[in-house]
Amino acid sequence: MAKHNVKTTWLLAFGIVIGIVLYVVVSKGTTNRNVDEIAAVDDTNPSAFAIETVVSGLNVPVAGAFTPDGRLLVTEKIGTVRVIKNGVLLSTPLIVLNDVNVYADHGLLGIAIDPDFEKNGYIYLSYTYENNPDDFGGPKTGRIIRLTTHGDTVDPDSKIILVGSVGGDAGHPSCNDFPAGTDCIPSDAGSHSVGGLRFGPDGKLYASLADGSRFDIVDPHALDTFDTQILAGKILRINTDGTGPADNPFYNGDPHANQSKVYAYGFRNPFRLNFNPLNNQMYIGDVGWYDTEEINLGVPGGNYGWPCREGREAQPNYDCVTENYVDPLYTIPNEHTATSTFALIGGTFSGAAYPMPYQNNYFFGVFGRDTVKRVVFDKDNNVISHVENFLVGTDGPVDFFTGPDGSVYFISIIAGEVRRITYNTNRPPNVVLDATPQTGSTPLEVSFSSSGTTDPQGYSTVYNWDFGDGSEISHETHPQHIFVADGTYTVILSVSNDRGASDEAKTTIIVGDVPVSMGTGSSPQLISTTISPHEVYAADLVTISATVTNRAESDPILIDIEIHDDVNGGEHLAQQYYDNVVIDSHKQQTFDLGWIAPQPGRYRVSIGLYDANWAHLKEWIDNALTFTVHSRSPE
Missing domain, CATH: 2.60.40.10 (Immunoglobulins)
Known part of the structure; x- marks a missing residue:
């Protein structure tokens, strides 16, 4: 029986299928100075950083973006866009798309807000298109669309398909059923579909697209990443009407042509991308296969080598060669096991919410590991310093973005939450409560434990146990208590430190006869x-x-x-x-x-x-x- 303060929770092994993206952090003011030198003259307390929940109760959330007025829009895998307003999750969705395929890693995976949102109300979504409901796990395609919002609703008639207008059907479900150059986003397997959406400093919309091929075998269609007429394994750069800008590297005179929209190519699964505020350059997290996870610097016309290369080495399972490729900016060895995944999730850059050495840092995560990682780059994209296991508590990170307050936010798909990295030099204690047994006949003697309770700063603490039965408050760390009357009791452990910060945990003790099986005839x-x-x-x-x-x-x-x-x-x-x-x-x-x-x-x-x-x-x-x-x- 769980504690009542446990919120809605979703667990998933997203990276087992999709091989997603990771967390990274970069620092402002460190261009010409070593991070260790800065720390020596700064009073920053690393233990003051923590992860807190912004909102819970989301149904397999995948991506998020802030509007200029401070609302947070979050996509749910099933095709729903939720609104978080003044810290509250609204019960009515912004919109529910009814043409989203959610098989395996498919779903509503990306969102972006128009730079002129206050004038036009535009939002942009990327998702896997359901072209044949009778073949749920079969070949699919992808779409990028634009919608117009009005307050906390969307005009459904405003939907415009920007990329992926050819979605296929039951007879022709795959982009391979159409000629090269068709406006079709491949998504043939259960993973490697569409990805992230971000507006760049130039006002253009950037979209990441995976290779659309099989992840578990050598798939000849992975080579489509090198063909600029095929929308597989690409970073697109488009106008808000879906056309390719004339200054794109492969522009051919036709703004509607696929190659006119391509900014870079040769990616496996570039699930998330973001821009470095120090130099306005694009950072791309590309999920590796079995060897290497990559953070890439996005350059116009760049060839990133997949499937002929993974990381900085040739990919031995593909017998191919590519030239003039761009090596990754940063790599991490893939440490997946038979029962756990390991997938880098591209991160975001922190703002003014943190002390100077932690501003403009790149924070990212690894799906399949519970830690946030931090990397510090300078304005020339050189790695100054990286910190392993900066924070613990990601629960399946799938998107990182920076809030209007300058804090790093991320989506925890496992917990169904939006979380935020905060800095506070007087954090409340972390309270852990355990009770054995939690049910039994009268009189019931229960052993309570606060093992695992800590104060992040190491301040001294005071314990207050309220057993919910009118008895005296106990200040012991691990008290024993006897309940002498039948009933359901809420036990509260409140812990405060000597600086005035406090928190609590609760559990329920049931004393007396309890219905514990079906078929009792009770109602409900x-x-x-x-x-x-x-x-x-x-x-x-x-x-x-x-x-x-x-x-x-x-x-x-x-x-x-x-x-x-x-x-x-x-x-x-x-x-x-x-x-x-x-x-x-x-x-x-x-x-x-x-x-x-x-x-x-x-x-x-x-x-x-x-x-x-x-x-x-x-x-x-x-x-x-x-x-x-x-x-x-x-x-």
Whole structure:
């Protein structure tokens, strides 16, 4: 049974399939000075950096962008654009696209805001186009579109296809079914589709496109990255109407021609890109195959070598040679294993929210590892310093971007959250609460533990335990407590440091008889729990559906759906709860939890039915469903 303050959580192994992008940070004011020298004269406290949640409850979020008025727009893989306004996730989406394919790593993957948004309301989206719903995992194509917003809504009739107007159909699902030069974005396999969107300092829209080919075998179509008439493995540079600017490196006189839109080529999966504010140059995170992850400096007309090259070496599995290629600016060895992925996620540059040595740093991440990395470049793109494992707590980073406050923000696809890197010299303690047992008959003696609780700055702390039963507050670190009456108790551990910062954690103790199995005849009652798809592989998007019936009065209830690791100690992995739900008498309703399976293993679904606001547990089904996640090859 999870703590009630656990928010909606989604777990996924995105990089197992897509081989995505990583986190990096660069520093302003370090052009002519070594970072260690700056640190020696600066009072920056590295421990004052932390990752905090901006908003949670997103359904497999993938990309984000700020509007000039401070709203944050976030794309969800399924085709939804959500609005975060004044720190609150609005319940009504900005728009829901109904032509998005979400198989494997496909989905609504990129978003950008027009530089003249305040005048025209334009937003730009890139996604995998569903051209044949009857063949969900078959060959697909990609699209880049423009929409016009009005407040927190979109005019659906404003949709304009900028790139990818030829989407294919059931008879011709692949770009390979059309001649070279067709306005078609390849997306034949379950990964390597469209990617990021960013406006450059020149006011042009830049779009990253993967090679559209198989990730697990040597695929001859990977060589299409070298053909400027085919929109595979490219960085595009286009006008806001989708045409190619006349100063593009391969412009042929026709602004609608594919090659007129190409800025650079020879990429595998350049999932994310961004611009260095020190020199306005483009940094591209290109996901490697089995050897090397790359950060590339985008130059007009550049050939980045894939599939003949990976990193700074020839790719041995492809028997090909390319000339006049551009070597990466920065590389990282690929450290994937049989059960974990490793994919660099291109990052962003920090602003004035941090002390001077940490401004204009490049922060990036690796999907499959839980750390943020920081790289410091100078204005000539030379690496001054890099820091491994700068921060921990990414939970599947898939997009990095800089906020109007100058902070680095990123999308955690696993947790379903937008997060931010903050700097605060008096951070509250990190509070960890554990209790054993959490249920039992009266009298119930419970051992509480605060093991793992720390203060980031090392300040002294005070513990306050409120057991929720009217007893005295305890100041011990690991108290014992006896509950003498039946009931459901919320136990709160509050920890404060000597500088006045505090935080708390909660858990629930249930004393007395508790309904713990299905078929009790109680109301409301869980009548079924199902999973889709039935055969689950790592990185698959899974939907857990719990159907609840009500045979009594229509009082508000709470439905709690949880996923646990059924092998490694029952670790809590994901949760979705629905509060203040009213089910009409003698009716039933289904509630879903969306989750991306992180790795092979066996998992358990638990369901809890409560009165609204967690007031009283009506029924707890510890083992409502078990399922197995099978392995798949890394991409």
